[in-house]
Amino acid sequence: MTLTGLPLIALVAAAAAAAATLTVVLWPRGRRLRPLTRATGVLLTESLLVATVGLIVNRHEDFYPSWSALRGDTGTVAVAERARAGSLDVRVRSGTFTWRPPDLAAWHLAAPPTVTLPRDYRDRPGVTFPVVLAFSGTKVTGAQGDQSRPGFVAVTVSPGPGTTAAALLSLPGELERDLRVAASGWDVLGRSPVAAGFVAGAPAGFAVLNQPVDALPPALAAPLRLPASGAPS
Amino acid sequence: MSAVLSLAGVLATAVLLAASWDRSRVIGRSALVALSVLSVAAAMLVQVNRLTEAYPTETVAATPVADGAGSRMLSVTVRGPASHLSLPMYVYLPAAYRGGTGHFPVIEALHGYPGTPVTWLRKLNVQSTLDREIAAGRMAPTVVLFPYQTPERLLDTECTNLHDGPQTETFLTVDVPAYVRAHYRVRADRAGWGLTGYSAGAFCAINLALRHPDRYAAAASLSGYAEPGIDVGDGSQNTTNNPGWRLRHLPQPPLALWLGWSGDDRQSAADSRRMAAEIHRPLALTTAVVARGGHSSAVWRQMEPPAFDWLAAHLAGPLP
Numbered sequence: 001m002t003l004t005g006l007p008l009i010a011l012v013a014a015a016a017a018a019a020a021t022l023t024v025v026l027w028p029r030g031r032r033l034r035p036l037t038r039a040t041g042v043l044l045t046e047s048l049l050v051a052t053v054g055l056i057v058n059r060h061e062d063f064y065p066s067w068s069a070l071r072g073d074t075g076t077v078a079v080a081e082r083a084r085a086g087s088l089d090v091r092v093r094s095g096t097f098t099w100r101p102p103d104l105a106a107w108h109l110a111a112p113p114t115v116t117l118p119r120d121y122r123d124r125p126g127v128t129f130p131v132v133l134a135f136s137g138t139k140v141t142g143a144q145g146d147q148s149r150p151g152f153v154a155v156t157v158s159p160g161p162g163t164t165a166a167a168l169l170s171l172p173g174e175l176e177r178d179l180r181v182a183a184s185g186w187d188v189l190g191r192s193p194v195a196a197g198f199v200a201g202a203p204a205g206f207a208v209l210n211q212p213v214d215a216l217p218p219a220l221a222a223p224l225r226l227p228a229s230g231a232p233s
Numbered sequence: 234m235s236a237v238l239s240l241a242g243v244l245a246t247a248v249l250l251a252a253s254w255d256r257s258r259v260i261g262r263s264a265l266v267a268l269s270v271l272s273v274a275a276a277m278l279v280q281v282n283r284l285t286e287a288y289p290t291e292t293v294a295a296t297p298v299a300d301g302a303g304s305r306m307l308s309v310t311v312r313g314p315a316s317h318l319s320l321p322m323y324v325y326l327p328a329a330y331r332g333g334t335g336h337f338p339v340i341e342a343l344h345g346y347p348g349t350p351v352t353w354l355r356k357l358n359v360q361s362t363l364d365r366e367i368a369a370g371r372m373a374p375t376v377v378l379f380p381y382q383t384p385e386r387l388l389d390t391e392c393t394n395l396h397d398g399p400q401t402e403t404f405l406t407v408d409v410p411a412y413v414r415a416h417y418r419v420r421a422d423r424a425g426w427g428l429t430g431y432s433a434g435a436f437c438a439i440n441l442a443l444r445h446p447d448r449y450a451a452a453a454s455l456s457g458y459a460e461p462g463i464d465v466g467d468g469s470q471n472t473t474n475n476p477g478w479r480l481r482h483l484p485q486p487p488l489a490l491w492l493g494w495s496g497d498d499r500q501s502a503a504d505s506r507r508m509a510a511e512i513h514r515p516l517a518l519t520t521a522v523v524a525r526g527g528h529s530s531a532v533w534r535q536m537e538p539p540a541f542d543w544l545a546a547h548l549a550g551p552l553p
Contacts, residue, residue, distance in 0.1 A: 027254075046243065046273050055279075066528045072531035074495065075524035078539045080371065089343030094368040129371060130550075148553050184489075184517070185547065205489045205517025205547070206518035215424035218550025221370035223542035226493065226535070229509060 003067050004059040012055060016048035054192050083126045086179035094144065095117045099155070107161030110136075110166040115179070116143040118151025118219070128180045129153045130216040133171070133198070133207070135190025142213060152216055165197025169227040174208070185217040235290050236283060239276040282519040286355065287347040287386055296447040304328045305362050309416075310322045311380065313408025316400040320381040323350050324417070325360060327367055327374035329551070336418045337376045338425040340544055341409065343434030346389045347392040350379035356530045357431075362537050370546035371538075378420050380409050382437060389463050392437035393474050398467025405437075406445050424450050424549035428460065429540055431533045432501075433453040434535075439476045439490065439508070446486030451547035453491035453540040455533050459504035477504070480511035487515035493536045517542060 001008045023041030030037050047101040050178065057063075066071040086092075096116045104112060118129055129152055134140040136158035145151025159169070175181050188199050199209045208215075246269040253265060282288055309325045323388070330337065344350050359377070366372035382392045384399040393523045394400045414421055426449050428438040435457025442452035459477035461470045472478050490512065494505040505520075512518040521539055526532035 035248070037249045038254065039247045042247040042250055043244065046269070047245070050273065050277060052338065055308050062497070062499050062527055063529060065499070066525060069497060069525055069527040069529060069531070070517070072526070072529070074526035075534045076522075076529055076535060080537065116503050148551065150550060181544070201379075203517070204514035205487075208487075211424070214552055215422060215549040217546050217548065218373035220373065220542075220546055223546060224538045225542075226523060226539050229492075229506065229520035 003055075003070060004062070004065055009046045009052065009055045009059065012048055013052045015044060016052055019045040019048055021063075057209060072186060076226060080224050082220040083128060084175070085125065086181075088178045089122075089125070089180065092117060093123070094121055094177070099178070101171075101178060103170045103174050106167050107157075108167070108172065110158040110162045112161040113155050113157045116140075116154040116156075117179075118143060118145045118153065120145065120151065121153075121180075124219065125180075126183050126221050127219045128188050128222070129219045131155065131175070131181045131186045131214055132216070133157065133186055133188045135159065135188070135192050135195045137191065138189040140213070141187060150216075150219065151215070152187075152213065152219075153179060156207050159194045163194055165194050167203050168194065169197050172202070182217060182220075187211045187213060187216055235279050236276075239272070239279040242272040243269075243276050245314075252499065284540075285345070285347045286346060286349050286351040289351040290366045291525075298344070302328060302331070304360060305330075305365050306354065309412075311388055311404075311409055312413045313412070315407040315411075316404035318384050318408070319400070320404065321478045322382060323354060324413075325363055325377040325379070326417070327363070327376070328500075329367075329374035330376070332419070336420050336425075337374055338427070338548045339410075339413060339419045339543075340375055340377045340427045340429055340541070341405065341438075342377055342379050342546075343382050343392065343428070343430030343437045344379070345430075345432030345434050346383065346391070347387060348432075348434075349383070349386075350381060352431075352530070354380050356462065356534055357537055359537065363541065366538050366545075367399070370384050371542045373548075373549075373550045375541075375545060375551075376417055378409060378414070380405060382387060382434065383390060388509070389433070391433055391461035391463050391465075391474070392441055393463075393469070395462060398466065402441065406441055406448060410448065417509065420549060420552060423448055423510065426450060427544045427548045428452040429544060430457070432528065432537075434476050435501075436461060436476070439492075440474060440479075440533060442488055442490070443472070443476055443479050445488065446488045449488070450549070451489040451491070451544055453493070453510035453544050454505070455536045456492050456495060456498055456501040456528055457505060458501060459508050476508060477511070480508060485513060485516040489517040489519070491519045491521065491540055491543045493521040493523070493540060494533045495523045495526045495528070498532070499526045501528060504548070 099113045099115045113114045132154045142156050143154035188207045199207045250265045305326045307519045382510035390401040394402045430438040438452040442449045492505045494502045
């Protein structure tokens, strides 16, 4: 019998009516036990009436739609995905290096991108770092971080004549494979149409154009997540 | 304590009714019946209050400040010059707040109706949840605020400025931020401010974020709604105080929203799906679904750590 179904409400309401009737019928009967049977009858009737009201309210408001919900069973647990190590993690050191991912040729850059890692990159293996994608012509400082400023992964790209924003949209995937970087909240610095086009073409919330670097999200361990809507549970 | 007392009252009135009936006349008997009914009604109210914490019976013990380590939950009173409201608020200060000089991101966490912030503190164990997420590195140290959204306990404001009524929206979006900036080391910029809430508080979080994208960068809704379900007094419950309407008819702001719901919480699930379907860029959407559990604390306890982790990733980090 479901918790919010009419059968249960009808049953409890009928039981309340029966208890009330029985209490009235038995009221004058009995001798020494009379106070006890009367009090029991009253309490039983009151409890069943309260239960009826509670069930009706619950059916209307859906607070606990099932017995399992009433027990506090949500049938779901939030899980932390393991932070995936970057494929370059074994080789890279802190500092700056030239990055040559497989997709490099498709971007038609004037020169391969350079990547600067925060100085604590290697010491925090379970953590993903925020990203600043700087287009040539902009100056990015503080990527390594220090006591007073947290670091970030800085990627500097120099677009060539054939570079398109659409082609560059494969860069985040390439970087996420090679390094532990944030999957959103990238800061894109640049005045070129390619920079603006990259931000406009990326998914909503993925990148912000020319935001001060101190507004970057923090470096974080893999979050606890619940299944998304439509995902198989 | 009050629960035990109220149940003892029900028992006592039933015994009194049974024992004194034969010795009483009409007036006495009527009084006995009335007393029984009253005691049952009182016991029911006490239980409902225990569920909603609308009138918390025990004050939440402020965490000891003397031990010198760990997070703190402070109780303060915010006197709002803009809203002319004066209301209590709990303030969570992360362990990293002590002794440092850093400026922290801020999350305003709103409660349901009827209710009080005490539900966050007791039923949803928010302090230990935040401590755990921060210690695990899934969340940056953050100052979390638990303001009241009910200037009168049984007045449902849905965090709006009621026409000819309390200006709760102004209190939550102007007075509380001003108070916190003046009293604590927090980030002052929009990128460092987020909203969350459960039930009516979740509606508040979405509605306030959509209405003030210049002040908040992200909002997480735990079992929220697309409509306030009250009469604001100026008709805005159907338009500008209605996230369903706003998402459909107004340009969407650059903002990140996390919508969580339980599959068997019909109204909230339907409303959340409706909002999710309307959301498009520059608004960014993340959804989170709990299989079942209805509209209850068990669901919100399940959603709480993922929602805070998500907020941390969508707000600016602490400034050392």
